[in-house]
Amino acid sequence: xDWYPLWNSLRIAAISSILVFFLGIFxxxxxxxxxxxxxxxxxxxxxxPMVLPPTVCGYFxxxxxxxxRPVGQFLMQYGIKFVxxxxxxxxxxxxxxxxxxxxxxxxxxxxxxxxxxYSAQTLGRSNIWIFWRVRMPxxxxxxxxxxxxxxxxxxxxYGATSMLIGYTPGRTATISTTVYQLWRTNDEQGAMMWxxxxxxxxxxxxxxxxxxxxxxxxxxxx
Amino acid sequence: xxxxxxxxxxxxxxxxxxxxxxxxxxxxxxAAASMTETLTQIKAAYEAEHPDVNITYNFDxxxxxxxxxxxxxxxxxxxxAGQKQMNQLxxxxxxxxxxxxxxxxxxxxxxxxxxxxxxLVVPAGNEKGIESxxxxxEKLKAGDVLLAMGNxxxxxGQYTQKILAFYGLDEDALAKAGCLTYGTNVKEVTTQVAEGxxxxxxxxxxxxxxxxxxxxDAATKDMCGQVIYPVAVLxxxxxxxxxxxFLDYLQTEEAMKxxxxxxxxxxxxxx
Numbered sequence: 001x002d003w004y005p006l007w008n009s010l011r012i013a014a015i016s017s018i019l020v021f022f023l024g025i026f027x028x029x030x031x032x033x034x035x036x037x038x039x040x041x042x043x044x045x046x047x048x049p050m051v052l053p054p055t056v057c058g059y060f061x062x063x064x065x066x067x068x069r070p071v072g073q074f075l076m077q078y079g080i081k082f083v084x085x086x087x088x089x090x091x092x093x094x095x096x097x098x099x100x101x102x103x104x105x106x107x108x109x110x111x112x113x114x115x116x117x118y119s120a121q122t123l124g125r126s127n128i129w130i131f132w133r134v135r136m137p138x139x140x141x142x143x144x145x146x147x148x149x150x151x152x153x154x155x156x157x158y159g160a161t162s163m164l165i166g167y168t169p170g171r172t173a174t175i176s177t178t179v180y181q182l183w184r185t186n187d188e189q190g191a192m193m194w195x196x197x198x199x200x201x202x203x204x205x206x207x208x209x210x211x212x213x214x215x216x217x218x219x220x221x222x
Numbered sequence: 223x224x225x226x227x228x229x230x231x232x233x234x235x236x237x238x239x240x241x242x243x244x245x246x247x248x249x250x251x252x253a254a255a256s257m258t259e260t261l262t263q264i265k266a267a268y269e270a271e272h273p274d275v276n277i278t279y280n281f282d283x284x285x286x287x288x289x290x291x292x293x294x295x296x297x298x299x300x301x302x303a304g305q306k307q308m309n310q311l312x313x314x315x316x317x318x319x320x321x322x323x324x325x326x327x328x329x330x331x332x333x334x335x336x337x338x339x340x341x342l343v344v345p346a347g348n349e350k351g352i353e354s355x356x357x358x359x360e361k362l363k364a365g366d367v368l369l370a371m372g373n374x375x376x377x378x379g380q381y382t383q384k385i386l387a388f389y390g391l392d393e394d395a396l397a398k399a400g401c402l403t404y405g406t407n408v409k410e411v412t413t414q415v416a417e418g419x420x421x422x423x424x425x426x427x428x429x430x431x432x433x434x435x436x437x438x439d440a441a442t443k444d445m446c447g448q449v450i451y452p453v454a455v456l457x458x459x460x461x462x463x464x465x466x467x468f469l470d471y472l473q474t475e476e477a478m479k480x481x482x483x484x485x486x487x488x489x490x491x492x493x
Contacts, residue, residue: 002398067418068346083419084368084403166414168368168403184285184406185374 004170005178006197008086009155012174016093016154021147023094024101029131031102032109043106050099054159057096061164065091086172088165093154100149108142109135140216148209152202245274247464250296252280252287254303254377254451255407256338256425259432261301263480268471275464283407284308285375291326291456298459299469300326301335301451303408303426304377308332308452325457332454335472337487339427340381340441340449345418352422354439359389365399370414370423373404378411381446382424388445428485450489 031042049057065072065082075081082088112135120130136143158176165172167181175198182191253261258281265277280287280297284307291297291311302308309315312332313325344352350367352358361367372379386393396402405411408425412433415423426449430437453472455465471477478488 062417083417084414166370166403166405166419167373168400169397171400172403180406181373181404 002169002173005173005175005194008089008173009175010201012086012089012093012157012161013151013155015090016097017147017151019090019094020097020101020150020154024098024146024150025105025136025143028102028105028109029135032106046102047099049095050103054096054157055163058092058160058163061092061095061160065164083164084166084168084172086165089157089161089172089174092160092164093157096157096160097150097153100153101146104142104146104149105139108139108146111142112138141213144209144213148205151205155198155201246276247274247461249275249277249298249461249464249468250280251277251299251301251465251468252282252291252295252297253301254284254287255281255409256303256378256429257281257301257451258409260428260480260484260486264472264477267476267480268468272467275468277468281409283372283376285377286407291458292322292324296458296460297456298461298465299453299455301453302377303338303449303451304380305450305452306380307377308454311456312454328455328457328459328462331466331469332452333469333473334450334489335453336451336481337489338449338451339485340378340385340424340446341427341430341437342422342424342439342441343412343415343430343435343437344422345415345420346436347418348436348438350421352438355385355389355441355445358422358439359391362386362389362391362396362401365401367401367421368403369401370403370405370411370420372408372411372424373406376405376407377449378408378425379404381441381449384446385424385441426485431484451486 027046031039031046034042062083063069065075065088067073067076067081067083072081072083082091116134116138117130120134125133156176157174158180161174162177162180167173167177173181175194179191179194179198182188182194251261258279261279261281265279269275269277280290280295282290284302284304287297287300288302288307288310291300300308300311306319308327309319310322311324311326312320313323313327314329317323342352342355342358344350350361352361352367358367358369362369371382374380374383383393386396393402403414403420405414408429411423412425412429412435414420415425415435416433424441425435427437427440429435453469455462455469459465481488
């Protein structure tokens with residue numbers, strides 16, 4: 001039993017989630033400060049991967065990072081190849097998961113009480129301190145919801161991943177591409193097994209998130 | 223404003239009804255992905271000669287198409303890139319291949335239409351310097367190359383498996399070593415080679431021609447057998463006569479010229 005797809009999927013999802021977490025909250029934070037027109041345009045551009053079909057995203061990624069394309073060739077000089085490698089999967093998953101984090105973070109930031117930030121400023125705290133110690137904790141629920149969504153999306157990414165990194169057993173196979181390949185080659189048992197594994201992971205993640213939320217609520221009450 | 227909208231909508235409805243009333247036969251053809259360019263050309267010619275026929279194609283790997291037919295997809299004519307997929311739908315075929323006892327092929331309509339060749343292609347530049355199947359086999363043994371092939375459900379993938387076996391290579395071991403990447407149909411493999419994402423790919427000479435890829439070697443009969451494309455009208459066809467008419471047209475010289483222009487060889491030619 002080849003467990004590589006499990007390890008690969010988790011690795012890709014985890015790294016993408018971390019990348020998207022930081023990128024998402026920083027973009028959301030700075031976007032909320034921009035003038036209306038620019039904010040609108042940026043919003044559309046950054047939310048686009050969520051609305052586009054994954055295959056369209058995959059196609060765009062290939063157009064940009066393909067080995068024969070300008071950006072792809074430039075990166076090849078440094079030995080970085082996003083096509084047919086597992087970290088290409090991180091790129092694909094990050095692109096499609098980013099809007100989820102961005103939108104939820106934007107919503108959370110705009111809903112937070114600005115007076116909290118102002119009070120901290122009057123107390124002489126730096127902007128960075130205010131961001132990490134006042135704003136983020138205040139938006140905790142929204143941010144964590146965004147994280148869960150982003151992780152789930154990254155774990156379940158198929159279309160863009162399949163187009164960018166293909167299916168190389170032992171190198172780029174993820175759970176989603178493996179299930180498709182096993183189904184196509186009439187390995188019903190194998191496909192079913194991976195479906196079960198994926199459901200188990202998802203159940204564990206969701207249960208953990210629920211438990212953490214409950215603990216937080218209890219902490220706030222007491 | 224509201225009145226204008228209502229009038230426009232009624233007109234649109236009437237026009238679409240009128241279009242539907244005009245008696246066009248919607249012929250559904252499932253064909254192997256490697257026939258995309260040729261059949262599209264043939265459709266234009268056929269529909270010009272038969273304005274009452276409207277052909278809809280579904281191009282994909284023959285294995286995928288066979289599964290779709292099995293699951294009840296609407297289809298009048300099926301052209302497969304390999305005998306195996308057609309046999310799996312034919313009750314008259316060997317029960318060892320047609321394990322599910324499927325009976326989709328209309329009796330007497332099945333013929334062998336075309337012959338194709340399995341070839342080895344490389345991306346522009348050929349960085350790994352692969353010039354033949356022999357060299358490819360050596361590099362695979364050394365774990366030095368990434369080869370794109372169809373998966374075991376795709377006819378060209380099945381031919382590739384035969385070629386690997388011919389060279390005494392263990393497919394599983396190569397896969398584990400990360401030397402093989404699988405595509406779900408021949409066009410996916412072609413695209414991967416064209417994009418330069420892999421070092422080499424095994425596709426048909428017709429796909430290589432249509433995509434403008436460099437062919438470095440062709441597989442012989444010993445390596446993978448003959449590549450024959452069977453075609454048949456399906457028992458579940460809604461327009462069996464139209465399907466048979468189109469099948470007959472595919473065997474004419476006119477159609478064969480189109481097929482030959484990309485590298486197919488005719489097996490069945492009618493006057």
